[in-house]
Amino acid sequence: MRCRGWYDKVVYKLHYYHDDQAVRYFHSSTNYTVLQARASDSGRYQCSGTMRIPVESAPMFSAKVVVTVQELFQTPVLRVMSPKEIRGTAHRRVVLRCETRLHPQKRDTPLQFAFYKYSRAVRRFDWGAEYTVPEPEVEELEAYWCEAATATRSVRKRSPWLQLPGLGLFFSHAGISRSVAIVTAFLMKTDHLTFEKAYENLQTIKPEAKMNEGFECQLKLYQAMGYEVDTSSAIYKQYRLQKVTEKYPELQNLPQELFAVDPTTISQGLKDEVLYKCRKCRRSLFRSSSILDHNEGSGPVAFAHKRMTPSFMLATGNQAQCTSYFIEPVQWMESTLLGVMDGQLLCPKCSAKLGSFNWYGEQCSCGRWITPAFQIHKNRVDEMKMLPVLGSQTRK
Template sequence: MALLDRVPGDSKLYIGGLFTLRRRDALEEAGVTHVLSVLRLPLDQRLFVPFKHMVVEVDDVEDENLLEHFPATNQFIKEGLDAGGGVLVHCAMGKSRSATCVIAYLMQQHNISAEEALSHLRKARPICEPNSGFMSQLELYGSMSTPQNVEESPAYQRWVFQREVELSRACGQAPDAEKIRFEDEHASQDSVDYELRCRKCRRTLATSQYLTQHASASSNSDPSKARSCAHYFLDPLSWMRPELEQGKVDGRLECPKCHTNVGKYAWQGMQCSCSEWILPAISLSKSRIDEVKPQSSAATGIRRPPGSTSMPPRRGPSKESL
């Protein structure tokens, strides 16, 4: 009788497809006590007697959010192995969804990258191949240092916000107001290189930590292209709330102090003057803004985000690590 596909190592961790559940003799011989099902198909519950069973109902599609389930699936696998039993992780084919969950577990347990975990897993089951969306989620999970609670990670929250923006774009509408992430309400008191101030009234509208770099304007690109960009693109900030929460697809941004038009936004994206397409496009016009070195930066090294008085500590990786 062919053995189950066992992940190399000391633990009794197995991976397979739906038909693996019908190999009762092999499951018993392997000492399987826990079964993790990662699929949405109707399941015959008789297949899971007498195992402890957990189901994660997801489809094998690139835009499915499997990342949010990693802490729970990791905990389920760990509980089964720590109790001395065997754990079978399966999906329909034992190729993408189940592989993704096993990789997430290996990453957390052994502090390895997604690629390293996939290479290790393929020693047991060569067909393993998470879809590209799941691989991106695994890479993000690694950059977040595989936290026990992904939903508290700023990196995860930004990723969810970006997904919401992309979904709204596909529907031709603005994101729901309650789902907009205003970055300065979550960030720490990071040091900044410069402030962006309204040229008319000198009100600080943003700091360098909230700028979103795009390919043509990044420091690794041709400096002449960076200078050609007519806008600063940045994260949503709390002073923009009255405008961004109106549900409009695009509009103007006014300085909250002097009400001068200082920029614009387009949830559907816009093309920068350097030809790069930006999504979402929230921008300040360079012709209406001055870059100013904060006077206190040399003394303290930090500045509070614009418009805030106190900020909660930031947990998770910095934007530079993403």
């Protein structure tokens, strides 16, 4: 976009606006360019500035211009193909298909597709929109996503994540372990049984029924969440962090779904949520929904290995209180976490030290080990609550 004054005069103190929101400032006439336009860039654009005729004038506004951005193709969706759709000898395997839809006026545009497991590419860009999961991987619980792009990569979009739960019952070599896990989960849900009791009942009927440790861990998590898959649960988030650490130890490109939304990018949260801000610069850092609660540890006894005092002489009656919050990663942490296993967490605005992180885990002041750990010291942040009537914030 280009903004010029009367008779093509230079405009100073130039602002560009998108839907009445300032998006860019220049000292003098400069074109405003959106490098990779998306549908969200559509709207009404306007510019304002001053001219020297011969002295500097008051700010003047241009007429609004409507800009409509049409996407070349929609955000792709990854899905599992049904057995009827699969041709040839692959009917016993899992076949993923990356689907999107081109703009009606650009139907002849060729697209390429790539497939990823977690953050590792399992198939580079190619013309085929289908990917067959190798048989040894089918028995595992994996997360995949795909990417669609033009041949020049000038336009590329990624799909949401797709997990493959329960596919081993139909597609794995034997299907024994996953089949047992599914039946056990059904008994837990319908009869409100603990994992141990449901598994015991199943083995009473079918003694050869066995499942691997991974499924046992998932079913115990399922029980802890009240027989529901609650992705907002703190224990689910902690489990997901642990699995990502195991699956992708190099940590060079973490899944975006792993990060909580930066509170500065959203104007409002839930009414009961608490907002935590940097005590020094007041920058919003995280919400109460990102805190991963944990059971208190054994207090001073847990640190006996670091002390000269014998462990039997340490008092066990007084439980040490937690002096830090352990939270899920937030979007503003991403650049800090990539490529390293531990380090400091600094405020993204004022660089004040907030805490630390360690993918191998850290010990809370109460003695409990948290793995992985993203630790924010309580004395470095302020707790802000919303008043229910006035809608203003109160500091604690």
